[in-house]
Amino acid sequence: MCLLYCEDKQSSTKSKSSQQFTETIDSTLTKDKEKTNNNRKYPFLTDENAMEFLMEYGKDHKENKVRIVTDFGNIDILLYDKTKFHRANFIFLTKQNYFDYTQFYRVVNNFVIQGGNSDGMNIMKRRQKIGRYLLPPDTKRGYTHKRGAVSMPSSEIENAYKLASPYQFFIVQAPNGAYHLDGSYTIFGEVIDGMDVVDAIAAVPTDKGEWPLENVFIKKVIILD
Numbered sequence: 001m002c003l004l005y006c007e008d009k010q011s012s013t014k015s016k017s018s019q020q021f022t023e024t025i026d027s028t029l030t031k032d033k034e035k036t037n038n039n040r041k042y043p044f045l046t047d048e049n050a051m052e053f054l055m056e057y058g059k060d061h062k063e064n065k066v067r068i069v070t071d072f073g074n075i076d077i078l079l080y081d082k083t084k085f086h087r088a089n090f091i092f093l094t095k096q097n098y099f100d101y102t103q104f105y106r107v108v109n110n111f112v113i114q115g116g117n118s119d120g121m122n123i124m125k126r127r128q129k130i131g132r133y134l135l136p137p138d139t140k141r142g143y144t145h146k147r148g149a150v151s152m153p154s155s156e157i158e159n160a161y162k163l164a165s166p167y168q169f170f171i172v173q174a175p176n177g178a179y180h181l182d183g184s185y186t187i188f189g190e191v192i193d194g195m196d197v198v199d200a201i202a203a204v205p206t207d208k209g210e211w212p213l214e215n216v217f218i219k220k221v222i223i224l225d
Helices: 004-008 016-034 050-060 084-095 121-130 195-202
Strands: 065-070 073-079 102-108 112-117 149-153 169-172 185-193 217-223
Touching (some): 050 084, 084 185, 084 217, 169 185
Antiparallel strands (some): 065 073, 065 217, 073 185, 102 112, 149 185
């Protein structure tokens, strides 16, 4: 089953109140961040500089545990040190508050939940401010798509900018894992607490496009000690 194309999918069944709530959150977050836009601390990321930047960033920011906060509860994740660029990327985006009020926008029960996107235009604006870049696949570290694996689309595909993104991720919810994905997607972490929350999210009703009928927000992602 394809994972990559889902970043651009939109639900045709969204309620106006749901969309208005998303837009209100996006507007508030934008206003909060405008104060710091003129004092940019990090470079605009591109394919030319992203790897070098993340290499150095990873040396200075060694955190490897994060908590995804949702209305369903918390999901704690261990990020693998072996997939150093992907770990550094996730920590960097977390510290930039990128994930605040993004969504688990694709849900397939007994398979995966996929997050890091939203139907709000502000998410696109956040990405534009951070940069346009891809991470190379890192699929030969011995990790598998077991239940609870946290993975990211690879970039060795046609039209990679449309279909793969360092801003999105998915969590394997399938009870028996999803090992057919091994070698095609980069596993860069695993859930260490909160699989019951993953299961609860996976069970929500969805439309035909696998987008939850009621938004499943990632309220924030925080670094754990």
